[in-house]
Amino acid sequence: MARGREPKPGQIEAVAAQTSAEAAAWAFTQWELRRRAKGKFPDAERMLFTREALEQATPWPVAKYHASQFPQDALVADLTAGIGGDLLALAERGPVVAFEKDPERAAYARWNTGAEVRTEDCLSVPWTWEYAFADPSRRSGGRKTVSVSEMLPDPRELARRFGTLRLGGMKLSPMMDDRILEELGHSIEFLSHRRECVAATLWIGKESKPGRFAVLVRESGPPLRLESGGTLPSPSRPRECVYDADPAAVRAHCLSTLCRDLGLAPLADSLGYLTGNLVSSEWLRGYRVLAEVAPREKEVRRILRSLVARIGEVKSRVSRTERFGWLRTLGAGDRAVTALLYPEGAAVRALLCEPLDR
Secondary structure (H helix, E strand, O other): OOOOOOOOHHHHHHHHHHOOHHHHHHHHHHHHHHHHHOOOOOOHHHOOOOHHHHHHOOOHHHHHHHHHOOOOOOOEEEOOOOOOHHHHHHHHHOOEEEEOOOHHHHHHHHHHHOOOEEOOOHHHOOOOOOEEEEOOEOEEOOEEOOOHHHOEOOHHHHHHHHOOOOEEEEEEOOOOOHHHHHHHOOEEEEEEEOOEEEEEEEEEOOOOOOEEEEEEOOOOOOOEEEEOOOOOOOOEOOOOEEEEEOHHHHHOOOHHHHHHHHOOEEEOOOOOEEEEOOOOOOOEEEEEEEEEEOOOHHHHHHHHHHHOOEEEEEEEOOOOHHHHHHHHHOEOOOOEEEEEEEEEOOEEEEEEEEEOOO
16 A cells, blocks of 8 residues: 555555554555665565665675575575575575574564574574674664674674684674774675675685685676785876776775786875776776866866866865865866866875776
């Protein structure tokens, strides 16, 4: 009855009159959450959600990547099932058992996955499996947290127990400090999905491979993988092209790998911009340099007139980018160019560029 209706007072009252106020509120909430979940789950319209659990739920391609790290015939324990985001992918892969302390979320996970979900604390039962996955709650008092002491279950206890298994995976926030992540595990992956660094996943246990990696999870096809290592080459002035590196590659400290493999160099003192000749990589978003220009209105206007162009977007690696909001108003015509701001020492430099993927 609530499907397709706007959650306005009159609509809610109409549904409540046929059911109850509580049922109407629940139904409208579910359809709202299902609409929001379409970007994460291909089958969202049949699933059940809670607002907080949906916000933390793993996007489906990333969940499938996590599940692919475990053998197909091995039992995997999902220790923090939530509403079943990772559990759904684990169950598609092979045998699973799951734990979720919250009765409502446990019921939703059963509905969403058809898997066994035990309403118990995963740390209070004997561990009889060799493979496990966990996504500790990263909310405290209604706010997001990167403090290990505020997460549940305790990531430190999970990491200790994972060390006795063949393989345990733990999804954490990519915003967590490197030192904390390294204390928990020696194999760290920063996962990219749709040009966003969505997770720091630790792999712990006898089958884990030490190192720091960036993993680009595609909508289809195998993931791409970079390993951190080596030293960044010396910074360079702008060359033919400038590249905006994928945030997971930046977070995983893999820029030196990209520079080595593709013959690039860091652009001045920017973090994440690389420069060099024309190359192609899914790790990079490329721009052809049209002009170097001082980030002053008169100078930018002059160059735009010569290019018969307007500013289509502003990309920045400098602090207080709002100082340059005026850039978006400059120029005219159908040709849209990108203004790219970056630091060089104490100065701010600007490039006018054309995206390579047009």
